[in-house]
Amino acid sequence: MTFQISALSPAPFAPLFGLGDDELATHHALRRVADGPGFPCRVSLEDAEPGDTVLLVNYEHQPAPTPYRSRHAVWVREGATQAFPDPGEVPDQLRSRLLSVRAFDAAGMITAAEVVEGERLAPLAERMLDDPATAYLHLHYAKHGCYAARVDRA
Secondary structure: OOEEEEOOOOOOOHHHHHOOHHHHHHOOEEEEEOOOOOOEEOOOOOEOOOOOEEEEEEEEEEOOOOOOOEEEEEEEEOOOOOOOOOOOOOOHHHHOOEEEEEEEOOOOOEEEEEEEEHHHHHHHHHHHHHOOOOOEEEEEEOOOOOEEEEEEEO
C-alpha cells in the first residue's frame, strides 16, 4: 500500500501576510525573516530561503472532538505554492528531519506512534497505514513537536 503526503493549503494564511504585527498577534501569529535553516514551510514542504518572509502561526491540525484535538505552530512562507508530492514521495524537508509519526483512527484517537528518521518514513508510513484501524497519520518534527504534514492512503 502506498501513501500520500499532503501539504497545507495557502488560502487560510494568505490574508495574514497583509496584517500588521499587532493584528497578527490577535491571530496568534508573528512575522519573521528567515535568516538560515529552521523555517520549514508547511505549504510548499520546502525550507524557506534566507531573506524570505515567513509567518509562525498557531494552526489547528487535529480538529477531532477527542482528547487528541490539537493545535501547534507552523511556518508558512509568503507567496508559497502548495506542494503536491507524488504518491509514495517523501519531500526533502521531511526526509532530512527526525519525525514523530502518529496514527489516528476515523474518530481521531491515536492507534500508534513512533519516532523515525525522515529517510526511513516511507516503510513506516506504509506499515502503519496497512492497519485497517488507522485512518490517517500526522507527522510532527520530533525536536520541536510542530505539526509537519498529514499522510493518507494513496
